[in-house]
Structures are given as structure tokens and as C-alpha cells.
Amino acid sequence: MPWTYFEAGTEDWPIANASFDAVKATDLYRTYVDEMAFAEECGFDWIGCNEHHFSPYGLMANCNLIGSALVQKTSRVKLAMLGNLIPLLNPIRVAEEYAMLDVMSGGRLVAGLMRGIAHEYAAYNIPPDSSWDRLKEAYELIVKAWTEPVPFRWEGEHYQFRSVSIWPRPHQQPHPTILMSGGSVPSAKFAAENRTMMGIVQLDSLTTARQNVDLYRQTARDNGWEPGPDCVLVGLHTCIAETDEEAQRLLGEGEAYFYGTLSGGPRTAQRIILQKSRYYADSGSSEDRAARRARVKTMSIQERIEAGTVLCGSPKTVVQQIKRTIEAVGNGVFNLNFKIGRIPDDAVYRGMKLFRDQVLPEVRDL
Amino acid sequence: MSPARTPSWEEGREAGLPYRVTGEGQPVLFLHGAGGVRLTAGLDELAQRFRVYLPTLPGYDGTPTMPGVTSMQELAHLVHGFAKTAIGPTYDVIGFSFGGWLASWLAVLHPESVQQLALVAPAGFRPEGQGGLNFPHEELQRRLFAHPERATGDDKPPEMVVRNREMAIYYHGRVDSDAELIDRLGEIQCLTLIVQGTRDGVIPAESGRLLRRRIRSSYLAYLFDAAHMIDSDQPARLAGLLEEFFTRGEAFIINWSDSAA
Numbered sequence: 001m002p003w004t005y006f007e008a009g010t011e012d013w014p015i016a017n018a019s020f021d022a023v024k025a026t027d028l029y030r031t032y033v034d035e036m037a038f039a040e041e042c043g044f045d046w047i048g049c050n051e052h053h054f055s056p057y058g059l060m061a062n063c064n065l066i067g068s069a070l071v072q073k074t075s076r077v078k079l080a081m082l083g084n085l086i087p088l089l090n091p092i093r094v095a096e097e098y099a100m101l102d103v104m105s106g107g108r109l110v111a112g113l114m115r116g117i118a119h120e121y122a123a124y125n126i127p128p129d130s131s132w133d134r135l136k137e138a139y140e141l142i143v144k145a146w147t148e149p150v151p152f153r154w155e156g157e158h159y160q161f162r163s164v165s166i167w168p169r170p171h172q173q174p175h176p177t178i179l180m181s182g183g184s185v186p187s188a189k190f191a192a193e194n195r196t197m198m199g200i201v202q203l204d205s206l207t208t209a210r211q212n213v214d215l216y217r218q219t220a221r222d223n224g225w226e227p228g229p230d231c232v233l234v235g236l237h238t239c240i241a242e243t244d245e246e247a248q249r250l251l252g253e254g255e256a257y258f259y260g261t262l263s264g265g266p267r268t269a270q271r272i273i274l275q276k277s278r279y280y281a282d283s284g285s286s287e288d289r290a291a292r293r294a295r296v297k298t299m300s301i302q303e304r305i306e307a308g309t310v311l312c313g314s315p316k317t318v319v320q321q322i323k324r325t326i327e328a329v330g331n332g333v334f335n336l337n338f339k340i341g342r343i344p345d346d347a348v349y350r351g352m353k354l355f356r357d358q359v360l361p362e363v364r365d366l
Numbered sequence: 367m368s369p370a371r372t373p374s375w376e377e378g379r380e381a382g383l384p385y386r387v388t389g390e391g392q393p394v395l396f397l398h399g400a401g402g403v404r405l406t407a408g409l410d411e412l413a414q415r416f417r418v419y420l421p422t423l424p425g426y427d428g429t430p431t432m433p434g435v436t437s438m439q440e441l442a443h444l445v446h447g448f449a450k451t452a453i454g455p456t457y458d459v460i461g462f463s464f465g466g467w468l469a470s471w472l473a474v475l476h477p478e479s480v481q482q483l484a485l486v487a488p489a490g491f492r493p494e495g496q497g498g499l500n501f502p503h504e505e506l507q508r509r510l511f512a513h514p515e516r517a518t519g520d521d522k523p524p525e526m527v528v529r530n531r532e533m534a535i536y537y538h539g540r541v542d543s544d545a546e547l548i549d550r551l552g553e554i555q556c557l558t559l560i561v562q563g564t565r566d567g568v569i570p571a572e573s574g575r576l577l578r579r580r581i582r583s584s585y586l587a588y589l590f591d592a593a594h595m596i597d598s599d600q601p602a603r604l605a606g607l608l609e610e611f612f613t614r615g616e617a618f619i620i621n622w623s624d625s626a627a
Contacts, residue, residue, distance in 0.1 A: 276617035
């Protein structure tokens with residue numbers, strides 16, 4: 001959920017909050033929650049929310065709070081928290097809050113257990129060098145907290161708890177559906193080794209996405225299981241309008257605000273952490289990765305459409321783009337992000353309705 | 367944590383300024399406050415991490431004033447001459463209280479030389495009527511020290527204490543807030559750390575905020591359980607913070623506690 005009132009961007013990190021206006025933000029939260037709840041009426045299977053810190057591009061410092069609001073406003077859709085950044089948080093608190101959401105929603109939670117992006121580590125004063133180790137340990141501890149029927153002590157490298165026995169336990173048994181990132185080689189492998197869903201929420205290219213999905217599937221087979229298409233999620237900026245031109249104009253303006261105005265500060269922290277720490281040490285050269293990301297952000301909308309890293313166009317065009325993505329990546333789940341930057345809310349609603357009426361009937365059974 | 371061992375200071379004179387120096391490692395220029403040179407536990411801690419150059423500014427601690435050095439700007443030029451000779455063409459600076467004010471002028475007037483700047487409870491940026499030193503003795507002590515029992519280096523004769531106080535006025539008049547300097551803070555290009563004690567009753571938090579807003583590449587740090595005399599109240603915590611800042615640069619925002627590097 002982006003802050004939509006900046007006139008100019010900044011490269012400062014963290015971005016000063018003096019201009020924050022709580023009255024405007026109250027409206028933003030209300031509108032955003034209503035938009036997300038509207039997804040149920042539009043036939044979506046999931047509603048997803050994410051978590052970011054010190055970030056005007058995402059005002060959801062705790063996605064579970066938004067999830068809790070959505071529990072009350074929906075009855076059928078799954079609620080995908082994409083998700084709690086577990087190396088930054090108290091894993092027991094994550095297990096508890098997710099269990100609450102799962103129980104309150106009658107078992108509709110998809111539990112995203114994410115590592116987070118680099119600047120979150122500066123925000124929460126967690127050493128980025130140990131993010132992978134923390135993620136692995138926190139993951140195991142959370143699953144243990146959900147599944148262990150007797151109180152237990154946890155003596156780990158990063159976490160120690162003298163006696164754990166959470167209340168409530170989750171509604172879904174043995175535990176809620178788990179989704180982890182598959183955006184890098186080690187993360188795709190980790191997801192497969194632990195039989196969780198994998199999600200690529202920021203697509204660099206269809207080719208690298210496919211490579212990660214292939215690795216995920218192969219690792220799963222090596223570990224004795226076969227993931228179906230519904231185990232693989234791809235997240236994409238999405239804009240659907242009556243015509244291709246209108247959709248491109250809307251998404252172009254939305255992304256210009258998102259990348260140009262909102263993302264400068266986090267990019268500064270990201271650059272420092274990538275240069276100075278071993279945050280991406282396990283996933284190839286951080287320079288390569290940073291360069292790849294930087295390239296994506298300088299591409300025009302037309303180039304991004306061509307590369308398959310956004311869904312953008314008329315309903316007919318978007319149907320073709322979805323088919324192309326499925327063919328190239330092999331995913332069965334899409335996370336469609338309609339609210340990009342400052343795209344007006346009426347355009348977001350229109351896009352969701354077009355999806356419901358003209359896109360979904362064509363792609364539902366693919 | 368055990369206190370740092372007391373370093374032995376060598377004494378010398380460069381560019382007309384008497385100075386002390388001690389410690390090993392990266393050199394750092396330390397500019398003292400309006401009370402003159404105080405050999406505090408904070409300096410002992412710094413000396414475990416840096417080679418600390420500590421000049422005595424003209425007129426302080428019984429030294430004479432210098433002709434042609436009667437303003438903050440002239441004092442800054444003088445200090446630059448000292449640092450260039452004693453340390454080299456570029457240097458890092460820590461300025462405490464009055465010294466923070468002076469260090470800010472130094473960074474404005476000699477941006478090519480000041481590499482990194484730490485302003486510890488800097489004077490010179492107080493909103494009118496807030497903070498300051500004009501309080502009855504007991505009240506002032508509470509504003510200066512969160513832990514008066516830790517205070518060291520304050521054993522000067524009363525007449526020297528009075529004279530030191532007068533020197534600050536000699537250089538800047540009775541100004542709480544240096545409007546000319548505030549207008550020029552945007553010229554400071556170097557990475558700057560502003561440190562405020564959470565219990566500082568002399569320099570209000572608004573001063574730190576003003577600096578943070580005006581200096582482009584700056585960070586504001588609050589030290590818990592410290593009043594104005596941060597280097598007495600929390601010597602190890604202050605030195606650790608300054609060490610991280612001067613050695614890590616902008617990567618100071620990262621938590622390095624799990625790192626081998």
C-alpha cells in the first residue's frame with residue numbers, strides 16, 4: 001500500500017516522515033482494505049498483503065493487521081500474508097499471530113515466511129550477514145511451534161526459548177499452507193527441501209524465473225515429492241484497462257512514481273548493504289543481481305511487457321500474457337498487484353472488474 | 367565492561383596551538399567544549415580506538431588568546447591549520463558541545479579536508495529559550511550529568527572555570543543559535559553523525575533535529591541514559607558508536623555483530 005502524496009522523490013534512507021498525514025493515511029488504509037476485499041467479489045482465490053519497514057512504498061509494517069481486517073470483510077478467499085519477514089521478527093510471535101489468523105478465518109491463511117529485502121535489516125537492526133541462518137532457524141522453530149503438541153524448549157544459534165506452547169494452534173493441520181520465496185537459487189532449493197510453495201514476487205525475467213522453478217521441481221523430486229502447478233506463484237505488476245494504450249499509460253505513470261519517487265530511499269540502504277555485507281553471498285554475485293534489478297527498473301513499459309515481467313493491456317492482451325507466463329514458467333498461481341504507485345483507485349477497480357468479466361473466464365481452467 | 371586504561375598523553379605545539387595526543391590507529395581531531403580540555407573516561411575510551419589529537423583552543427585553560435582569532439570562523443581556520451600540520455591534509459573530527467559548533471564551521475569552511483564529522487551534543491543550534499547553562503548550580507548539574515558519580519576531569523580552579531566560560535562568549539557573543547552557520551549547514555558534504563544524550567538538559571533535542579534536516583548526509587543518534595556530558599555518562603557506549611561511524615562510514619547503518627569482518 002503506497003503513500004501517494006509525495007511531490008518529489010528522495011534518495012535519503014530512511015525517508016523522513018515529517019510530511020506524513022495521518023488523516024490522509026486513514027483514507028488510504030480504508031480504500032486499500034476495501035479494494036482488497038473487493039477481490040473476493042471478483043472471483044480471486046487469494047488476497048495477498050506484504051510487509052515492509054520504514055517504507056512509504058508499503059505502509060504495511062505488519063501485514064497480519066491487514067489480514068485481520070480482511071478476515072472480517074471476506075468469507076471465502078484465502079488470505080495470503082506475503083509475508084512476515086521471519087529473520088527480523090520473534091518467530092514465536094509470528095507462529096502465534098499466524099495461528100490466530102488461521103483460526104479466525106476458519107483455515108484460510110497462506111503463511112508467507114519471507115526473508116525480506118536488504119534494507120529491512122538496517123531498519124530492524126538485524127545483521128544482514130546472518131539473514132539466511134536466521135531464516136532457516138526461524139522457519140523450523142515456527143513449524144515446530146505450530147505442530148508440537150507438548151511444551152518444548154528451543155536452544156538454537158539465534159533463538160532460545162525456555163518453554164514453548166502456543167495458544168491457539170492453527171486451524172489447518174498439521175499447519176497452514178506455507179509459501180516461501182523462490183527468487184534466488186538457495187531460496188528455491190530451501191522451499192523444495194521443506195515442501196513449501198515457492199513464490200517469485202519480483203520477476204527479473206521469464207528465463208530466470210523458469211530456471212528457479214526447474215531447480216525447485218528438481219530439488220523436490222530429489223526429496224521425494226512432486227510439486228503441482230499450484231505450488232508455484234508468480235507475482236506481477238498488473239494493469240488491465242479497456243485498451244492496451246490506456247493500460248500502458250496507467251502502469252507507466254504508476255511505475256514511474258513507484259520506482260522514481262518511492263523507491264529511492266530504500267535503494268540507498270539496499271546499495272550500502274549489498275556492497276558491504278554478505279547478504280547475497282549465497283545467491284551468486286550481488287553485483288550481478290543488483291545490476292539485473294537496476295536494469296528492470298530502467299526498462300520502459302513496452303520493454304517490460306515484451307520481457308513478460310508485467311501484465312498490462314486490454315483483457316484480451318492480458319489473457320495472452322497470462323498464457324505466455326504459464327507456458328514459460330509453469331506456475332499455477334498468480335499474485336496480481338493492481339495498486340502500483342499512484343494508479344487511481346477507480347482505475348484499480350475497473351481493472352479488477354475487467355479481470356472478473358473478461359480475463360478470468362478465459363484462464364480459470366488453464 | 368571494565369573501564370579503559372588511562373592513556374598517557376604526549377604534549378606538543380603545532381600552528382601556535384598547544385595540544386595533547388595519545389592512542390594508536392586512525393587519527394581523529396577532538397575539539398573540546400566550553401569547559402576547556404577535560405580528560406574524561408570518554409577520551410580514555412576513544413584513545414583505545416583512535417589516535418586522538420586534542421588541541422587547547424586559545425584562551426582556554428589558562429592559555430592566552432591569539433591576535434586575529436576572535437570569531438568562530440577565525441577559530442575554525444586556526445584549527446584547520448593545526449590539523450593540517452599535525453594530522454595531514456584530510457582528517458576526521460569530533461566536536462563536543464562548543465567544539466561541535468566549531469567543528470561545524472570547520473566542515474563548512476574546509477570541506478576538502480574534513481572527511482567525517484561527529485557532533486556530540488553540539489552547541490550553537492539551540493532554539494531561543496531552550497537549554498543552555500544559565501541555571502542554579504544544582505539544576506545545572508542535573509542538566510549536565512545523568513551520572514555525576516562518573517564525572518572525571520573537572521578539577522580546574524574556579525577562576526579557570528570562569529575564564530573558560532567567558533571564552534565561549536569571546537568567540538561567539540551571547541548567541542544561542544548561530545544563524546549564519548545554520549544557513550550554511552547545507553554546504554557540509556561529509557558524512558556527519560549527530561549524537562544527543564536522551565537526558566541532555568543543556569542542548570535540546572530540537573538542535574539535533576535541525577542539524578539532521580540541514581546536513582545532507584547525516585545521522586542522528588540518541589544515547590540512552592546520558593545527559594550533556596555524554597563522554598562522562600556513557601564513555602564506552604559513545605566511543606563504540608564513534609568507532610562504528612568512523613570505521614564503517616555509511617555502512618554504519620548495518621548491524622555487524624554477527625560478522626567476521
